[in-house]
Amino acid sequence: MKNKPILYVVVPCYNEEEVIEETTKQLKNKMEKLIADNKISNKSKVMYVNDGSKDNTWKKIKEIHKKEKYFTGVSLSRNRGHQNALLGGLMTAKKYADVVISMDADLQDDINAMDEMLKKYSEGKDIVYGVRSSRKKDTFFKRFTAQGFYKVMKFLGVDCVYNHADYRLTSKRVLEEFENFKEVNLFLRGMFPLVGFESDVVYYERKERFAGESKYPLKKMLNFAWDGITSFSTKPLRFICLLGFIILFVSIGIMIYSLVRHLTGNTVSGWTFLSISIWFIGGLQMISIGIIGEYIGKMYNETKQRPRFIISENLEEK
Numbered sequence: 001m002k003n004k005p006i007l008y009v010v011v012p013c014y015n016e017e018e019v020i021e022e023t024t025k026q027l028k029n030k031m032e033k034l035i036a037d038n039k040i041s042n043k044s045k046v047m048y049v050n051d052g053s054k055d056n057t058w059k060k061i062k063e064i065h066k067k068e069k070y071f072t073g074v075s076l077s078r079n080r081g082h083q084n085a086l087l088g089g090l091m092t093a094k095k096y097a098d099v100v101i102s103m104d105a106d107l108q109d110d111i112n113a114m115d116e117m118l119k120k121y122s123e124g125k126d127i128v129y130g131v132r133s134s135r136k137k138d139t140f141f142k143r144f145t146a147q148g149f150y151k152v153m154k155f156l157g158v159d160c161v162y163n164h165a166d167y168r169l170t171s172k173r174v175l176e177e178f179e180n181f182k183e184v185n186l187f188l189r190g191m192f193p194l195v196g197f198e199s200d201v202v203y204y205e206r207k208e209r210f211a212g213e214s215k216y217p218l219k220k221m222l223n224f225a226w227d228g229i230t231s232f233s234t235k236p237l238r239f240i241c242l243l244g245f246i247i248l249f250v251s252i253g254i255m256i257y258s259l260v261r262h263l264t265g266n267t268v269s270g271w272t273f274l275s276i277s278i279w280f281i282g283g284l285q286m287i288s289i290g291i292i293g294e295y296i297g298k299m300y301n302e303t304k305q306r307p308r309f310i311i312s313e314n315l316e317e318k
């Protein structure tokens with residue numbers, strides 16, 4: 001059993017002045033309780049990451065840091081988006097912490113799930129994913145699009161935890177390995193499963209945003225989903241190839257059909273040649289693009305320079 005770990009809670013904040021005080025209040029209670037119960041070390045902290053906010057968020061974070069023992073903050077030089085802010089926070093927190101939990105600033109994720117996450121950590125899990133057991137509080141549109149997205153990801157062969165966003169616990173060694181994932185198009189919830197080690201899930205009810213409005217408007221959401229797909233799967237390229245083969249196959253049918261029409265004399269002159277050519281060449285072109293795509297896909301994966309293996313235990317070092 002690991003002894004009282006130092007916990008850092010990383011919270012990205014973009015224009016969250018309306019919620020940060022309430023979040024601080026609730027997290028303060030939680031931290032004090034966890035420390036009193038001897039579950040975490042008293043060196044534990046909440047680390048706010050200011051993602052280039054245009055309101056008073058950073059000012060408030062600095063005030064909170066001055067007043068509160070268990071609160072600290074970092075600020076990005078400009079707005080870089082949720083995923084980059086979160087990564088910045090995780091990589092900073094990893095220097096001081098044994099275990100890190102990431103969550104949103106708006107209290108949508110139930111902070112009481114932290115207890116169970118920490119319990120699983122003490123039982124030896126390196127990653128604990130927070131999973132939404134229901135989305136009753138989300139709008140129909142958000143629910144529908146989000147769940148559709150997870151299904152598409154699964155279809156494309158991406159190893160993604162269903163209904164898990166970025167509420168998760170990660171151990172120090174996971175974060176240290178994670179540093180070797182050098183890609184710039186971040187889709188953290190798809191990247192952590194690639195690290196491996198033992199993982200588990202904790203279920204919680206997703207709540208409504210405490211105050212303020214979503215910082216993920218539809219446009220950002222679509223961008224994010226598209227990044228997720230194209231950063232993790234080269235299958236769309238393979239579909240082009242497949243489509244090419246289908247068209248080439250259809251062209252054989254068209255060929256037979258045209259020849260029959262030609263022989264029975266039901267055509268204007270030149271029609272047979274043209275219709276066969278269009279389909280045949282179309283299919284051939286599609287296959288060629290698909291094959292080029294295959295190579296681009298390979299190059300794409302090579303340029304990411306993801307680590308090729310991660311060792312979890314080495315008996316020589318014991």
Ligand code: UDP
Pocket residue numbers: 011012013014015016051079080081082085103104105106108213214215216
């Ligand atoms: N966020 C951020 N940078 C951005 C957009 C959002 O750091 O450019 C943070 C935001 O402050 C919040 C979290 O990301 O803590 C999730 O955003 P939000 O709650 O608005 O998304 P939703 O829950 O609606 O998907």
Ligand code: MG
Pocket residue numbers: 104106108209214
């Ligand atoms: Mg939210």
